[in-house]
Amino acid sequence: MRGLRARLVVVFAVLAGLSALTAAGLVYKQARDLMLTRTEWSVVNEFRLRVSTLTENMQHPPSRAALQQLANGVAPAFLDATGAAVYGDSGLVASGDAVAPLTPDLRRRVAAEQRLVYQRVVRDGDPYLVVGTPVLLRREGTPSGVEVYLVSSLHTEAADQEALVAAARNGVLPVLLLAVLFALVAAGGVLRPVRDLDRAARRLGAGELDTRLKVTGRDELARLVKTFNATAEALETNVSMARRFVADVSHELRTPLASILAMAEVIEEESARLDGDLPEAARLLNLEAGRLVKLVEDLMEISRFDAGAVGLVVDDVDVAQAVAASLRTRRWTSEVEVDVEPGVRVRLDPRRFDVVMANLVGNALRHGAKPVTVSLKKAQDIVIEVADAGPGVDPELLPRVFDRFSKADAARTRSDGSGLGLAIALENARLHGGSIEVGNRPGGGAVFRLTLPREPR
Numbered sequence: 001m002r003g004l005r006a007r008l009v010v011v012f013a014v015l016a017g018l019s020a021l022t023a024a025g026l027v028y029k030q031a032r033d034l035m036l037t038r039t040e041w042s043v044v045n046e047f048r049l050r051v052s053t054l055t056e057n058m059q060h061p062p063s064r065a066a067l068q069q070l071a072n073g074v075a076p077a078f079l080d081a082t083g084a085a086v087y088g089d090s091g092l093v094a095s096g097d098a099v100a101p102l103t104p105d106l107r108r109r110v111a112a113e114q115r116l117v118y119q120r121v122v123r124d125g126d127p128y129l130v131v132g133t134p135v136l137l138r139r140e141g142t143p144s145g146v147e148v149y150l151v152s153s154l155h156t157e158a159a160d161q162e163a164l165v166a167a168a169r170n171g172v173l174p175v176l177l178l179a180v181l182f183a184l185v186a187a188g189g190v191l192r193p194v195r196d197l198d199r200a201a202r203r204l205g206a207g208e209l210d211t212r213l214k215v216t217g218r219d220e221l222a223r224l225v226k227t228f229n230a231t232a233e234a235l236e237t238n239v240s241m242a243r244r245f246v247a248d249v250s251h252e253l254r255t256p257l258a259s260i261l262a263m264a265e266v267i268e269e270e271s272a273r274l275d276g277d278l279p280e281a282a283r284l285l286n287l288e289a290g291r292l293v294k295l296v297e298d299l300m301e302i303s304r305f306d307a308g309a310v311g312l313v314v315d316d317v318d319v320a321q322a323v324a325a326s327l328r329t330r331r332w333t334s335e336v337e338v339d340v341e342p343g344v345r346v347r348l349d350p351r352r353f354d355v356v357m358a359n360l361v362g363n364a365l366r367h368g369a370k371p372v373t374v375s376l377k378k379a380q381d382i383v384i385e386v387a388d389a390g391p392g393v394d395p396e397l398l399p400r401v402f403d404r405f406s407k408a409d410a411a412r413t414r415s416d417g418s419g420l421g422l423a424i425a426l427e428n429a430r431l432h433g434g435s436i437e438v439g440n441r442p443g444g445g446a447v448f449r450l451t452l453p454r455e456p457r
């Protein structure tokens with residue numbers, strides 16, 4: 001998600017930056033052209049005017065002094081310019097010494113084209129406008145052989161241009177910063193629905209099948225949200241149908257199975273008097289019938305959790321007594337080391353607590369090995385640890401050991417359970433607002449840690 005956000009911000013910022021730069025560039029170019037044209041135009045006009053005034057009554061051929069006067073006259077102080085005049089092989093008579101920018105090219109063109117010519121030139125990094133014109137003899141209108149030049153510094157214009165660039169740059173930077181800020185906010189806005197969708201998908205994956213999202217707008221994202229809702233709906237329907245089916249099937253199986261188990265017990269009792277394989281067959285029949293009954297009972301219990309048809313019958317309980325009762329019922333008292341101080345009272349559903357303890361201790365005895373210990377650690381909540389000294393939970397199974405029907409590879413263990421025990425135990429712990437965690441001890445053996453609040457949450 002962060003990657004997408006970063007990419008959006010970059011795209012936004014680049015777009016905003018490009019537009020700001022383009023706009024600034026266009027404004028700059030326009031302003032510069034306007035400025036230069038205006039300057040050129042006014043310098044050239046002033047020059048033309050002065051040349052015509054100054055040459056009105058000029059003697060022909062002109063004296064050197066007249067050329068000097070002409071050169072001085074076309075370059076008034078306010079223009080920041082140098083004037084120059086030339087006649088025949090008089091050489092350049094100038095008003096100052098800044099005539100270097102006068103290019104041979106300009107002089108050639110004035111002579112050849114016999115008209116006013118101007119150029120913009122850069123000399124030693126400084127910009128100049130150079131203008132030249134031939135002087136026509138007033139009466140005949142023919143070339144007099146006099147040429148007048150003006151070298152006008154565009155220094156002020158260059159400074160103005162720099163100021164313009166600085167202004168554009170100073171304008172663009174804040175805009176860019178603003179754009180990045182805006183992009184961050186906007187990206188957040190664009191990504192919020194994506195994040196919501198991500199969270200909802202996770203919730204759905206975690207089993208919250210009633211997860212739906214609000215559809216806003218009619219864009220692609222809204223369509224995606226609609227599709228998500230429809231998918232969640234279909235999933236919820238399918239799962240609830242499957243759950244109903246399991247519930248119904250288990251319910252239907254219960255009564256005939258109970259009869260089968262009862263008859264199997266009778267047959268086993270009577271079979272001792274029979275010969276051959278029959279006593280063994282009767283024993284197996286009884287065993288398998290018992291397992292089937294337990295499987296169906298577990299399935300029905302799971303179905304009740306799925307249907308939300310479960311509640312707590314809470315009682316004030318002494319933990320030590322509750323643990324002891326659980327062990328006693330299953331004749332495990334001598335099998336297990338108990339380290340639970342008496343007098344710790346909590347409020348919980350004793351029947352559900354018994355189901356949890358029975359499975360955790362039963363697992364430790366069946367899948368683990370002795371010594372099995374049940375110990376109480378207290379904190380804000382009560383924590384009961386059931387530890388054994390067996391091989392520990394198969395590392396491959398560990399992440400999904402609480403899933404339904406998850407058992408270690410049958411070939412590797414002598415597991416004969418259904419794999420529903422821990423799933424039911426966890427549901428029961430959660431119903432109290434508690435949890436169960438599992439880990440393997442470094443020295444071998446599994447530890448299951450049941451955490452329950454003092455009062456159901």
Ligand SMILES: Nc1ncnc2c1ncn2[C@@H]1O[C@H](COP(=O)(O)OP(=O)(O)OP(=O)(O)O)[C@@H](O)[C@H]1O
Pocket residue numbers: 298359363364365367368388390391392393394397401406407408413415416417418419420421422423446
């Ligand atoms: N203390 C333990 N040591 C090693 N493996 C364990 C331990 N407890 C559970 N397991 C593994 O986790 C699996 C799942 O346990 P769970 O209690 O859910 O099912 P089960 O004991 O096989 O059957 P059920 O409890 O339904 O009769 C077990 O089959 C076993 O492989």
Ligand SMILES: [Mg+2]
Pocket residue numbers: 359362363417421422
């Ligand atoms: Mg079990």
